[in-house]
Amino acid sequence: MTNAASTATQPGRSATSEAVRRLPEYLMIWVPLLLSAAHLISFSIWTIWISFTPSTLIPVSGWVGLRNYTAVLASRNWQIAFDNLLLFGIAFVLLSLITGLLLAILLDQRIRGENVLRTIFLYPLAVSFVVTGTVWSWLLNPGIGIEKLAHDLGWTAFHFDWLVNRDMAIWTIVIAAIWQSSGFAMALFLAGLRSVDADIIKAAQIDGAGPIRTYWRVILPTLWPITITVVVIQLQFAISAFDLVRALTNGGPGIATQLPALVVYDLMFQRSQLGRGAAAAVLMLLILLAVLLPYAAWRYVQRRQANHA
Amino acid sequence: MRDRSFTPGRILIYLVVTLFAAGYLAPLVVVVLNSLRTNEEIAQGSMIGWPQHLAWGNYALAWSGFCVAETCSGIRPYMLNSALITIPATIVSTLLGAVAGYAVSLWRFRGDNWIYGIVTLGLFLPQQMRLLPWTIVLRDIGLINTLTGLVLIHTIQGLSFTVLFCRNYYIAIPHELIRAARIDGAGFFRIFWRIILPLSSPILIVTVIWQFTHIWNEFLFGVTFTTGQQQPVTAALIALSAAVADIPQHGVQSAAVIIAALPTLLIYLFGGRYFVRGLTAGAVK
Numbered sequence: 001m002t003n004a005a006s007t008a009t010q011p012g013r014s015a016t017s018e019a020v021r022r023l024p025e026y027l028m029i030w031v032p033l034l035l036s037a038a039h040l041i042s043f044s045i046w047t048i049w050i051s052f053t054p055s056t057l058i059p060v061s062g063w064v065g066l067r068n069y070t071a072v073l074a075s076r077n078w079q080i081a082f083d084n085l086l087l088f089g090i091a092f093v094l095l096s097l098i099t100g101l102l103l104a105i106l107l108d109q110r111i112r113g114e115n116v117l118r119t120i121f122l123y124p125l126a127v128s129f130v131v132t133g134t135v136w137s138w139l140l141n142p143g144i145g146i147e148k149l150a151h152d153l154g155w156t157a158f159h160f161d162w163l164v165n166r167d168m169a170i171w172t173i174v175i176a177a178i179w180q181s182s183g184f185a186m187a188l189f190l191a192g193l194r195s196v197d198a199d200i201i202k203a204a205q206i207d208g209a210g211p212i213r214t215y216w217r218v219i220l221p222t223l224w225p226i227t228i229t230v231v232v233i234q235l236q237f238a239i240s241a242f243d244l245v246r247a248l249t250n251g252g253p254g255i256a257t258q259l260p261a262l263v264v265y266d267l268m269f270q271r272s273q274l275g276r277g278a279a280a281a282v283l284m285l286l287i288l289l290a291v292l293l294p295y296a297a298w299r300y301v302q303r304r305q306a307n308h309a
Numbered sequence: 310m311r312d313r314s315f316t317p318g319r320i321l322i323y324l325v326v327t328l329f330a331a332g333y334l335a336p337l338v339v340v341v342l343n344s345l346r347t348n349e350e351i352a353q354g355s356m357i358g359w360p361q362h363l364a365w366g367n368y369a370l371a372w373s374g375f376c377v378a379e380t381c382s383g384i385r386p387y388m389l390n391s392a393l394i395t396i397p398a399t400i401v402s403t404l405l406g407a408v409a410g411y412a413v414s415l416w417r418f419r420g421d422n423w424i425y426g427i428v429t430l431g432l433f434l435p436q437q438m439r440l441l442p443w444t445i446v447l448r449d450i451g452l453i454n455t456l457t458g459l460v461l462i463h464t465i466q467g468l469s470f471t472v473l474f475c476r477n478y479y480i481a482i483p484h485e486l487i488r489a490a491r492i493d494g495a496g497f498f499r500i501f502w503r504i505i506l507p508l509s510s511p512i513l514i515v516t517v518i519w520q521f522t523h524i525w526n527e528f529l530f531g532v533t534f535t536t537g538q539q540q541p542v543t544a545a546l547i548a549l550s551a552a553v554a555d556i557p558q559h560g561v562q563s564a565a566v567i568i569a570a571l572p573t574l575l576i577y578l579f580g581g582r583y584f585v586r587g588l589t590a591g592a593v594k
Contacts, residue, residue, distance in 0.1 A: 149354075
């Protein structure tokens with residue numbers, strides 16, 4: 001502690017009693033920080049270690065090399081989960097970006113009731129994924145949801161059975177996820193739009209640029225850093241998505257909407273395949289790192305440029 | 310700059326935002342309406358419709374009479390569980406985060422940047438990397454399938470967020486303030502109590518709202534480490550949907566969903582500004 005040097009020990013007090021007096025301080029600083037840091041490091045290392053052992057029902061030591069990894073990678077469950085993650089990740093991120101940007105641009109037009117609208121677009125974020133998934137599972141269920149409503153209203157040719165259709169079920173997760181978190185993209189984009197220098201916009205308008213041209217050429221290019229941040233955070237959510245799928249489709253029909261997080265849970269707690277479950281968790285981490293490391297590098301370059309400017 | 314008159318272009322803008330708003334509100338409206346319709350009424354038609362008579366009884370049933378698995382106590386015990394997990398974990402993780410955030414930002418010590426860096430790793434590391442170790446730790450200390458166990462997990466894991474929020478806020482406080490207080494002989498806690506805390510209400514509100522929402526809505530740990538009567542409401546809702554799959558009771562279920570979502574929705578409605586600040590603070594990590 002640097003403050004030990006500045007706060008001189010009072011005369012008549014020994015160094016020991018000084019340390020005792022300051023014990024609560026040390027405890028309050030170090031215990032939570034060290035608990036947090038230590039559990040993150042040790043838990044991660046432990047899971048990585050288990051992924052190389054033949055553990056099934058209980059953790060055991062031993063070394064099986066990459067056998068758990070090859071088993072997971074070769075399983076149909078994981079292959080479907082990975083393909084789904086690619087589709088879900090890309091579709092969800094792109095569509096929520098487009099929706100969020102569109103909403104932000106519309107709200108940026110000085111419209112009446114902006115506060116109310118912003119509140120409406122953001123409230124799904126306050127609701128749990130379990131609730132979101134449950135509600136959308138009702139709406140999208142052909143027997144009781146939108147399809148049934150259309151049939152009751154006399155439109156019997158209407159067909160919307162994605163929830164129970166193997167090929168389309170993953171899109172129901174995309175729909176619910178967009179409903180849940182496009183407001184987040186909107187909030188960040190709106191903050192970005194509002195921070196664009198008004199003088200630059202005015203200058204563009206004086207040069208005769210119309211609103212669309214002004215947005216396209218002047219305003220939107222400034223949103224790149226925000227866009228990248230939104231993409232990374234939404235991808236992070238997509239990679240670890242669990243509750244939403246559990247509540248909406250529970251991975252079904254069959255295993256059509258399987259995602260990596262569900263595979264991990266299934267291996268660890270339903271099939272008692274601890275080694276394979278840990279391997280699947282490490283694979284999730286690797287997918288995440290494939291997104292986060294380039295982002296961290298980009299942030300680093302940005303910061304350096306900002307410092308040099 | 311941009312005018313406020315009603316040109317065709319602006320009418321189009323209003324039309325589009327209204328449509329979007331309707332789309333965002335629709336699921337909430339549907340559930341609220343369903344929570345007031347009888348199960349028979351829903352079964353005859355679809356989930357989407359006006360209540361014929363207001364079936365307020367759904368709420369009473371969802372709250373204290375509905376059966377989840379073999380127990381017919383509604384979602385009341387699970388709401389209580391969630392409250393008993395969320396409130397202490399929110400308070401403790403926020404307080405510890407404030408002290409630790411203050412220590413790493415204003416009271417520099419050897420290795421503080423390293424520790425802080427590792428703690429913020431918790432924002433990125435997938436929860437799945439920590440599921441098995443938590444299982445073992447909770448079992449060894451006898452806290453598996455207890456509310457205390459979940460409080461412990463959420464407190465420790467929550468530190469990643471609370472330390473980050475508080476540190477980013479405290480780093481902007483002038484160091485001279487601290488230096489002057491130290492010259493006057495004030496110690497770590499005195500400075501925290503007298504100088505830092507009085508300045509902290511904006512960030513503490515953000516942190517509390519963020520932690521409360523996160524912990525209340527959390528599902529993975531709840532479903533992994535607790536069963537039956539010990540589950541938080543998110544896990545109970547899933548069990549409830551599975552339990553009634555044969556005889557649908559969508560009216561009562563809708564009421565249960567509304568009740569379970571109410572605490573965080575209310576916090577959002579009354580603290581929306583701080584909620585959004587938490588979102589964006591979490592985004593710019």
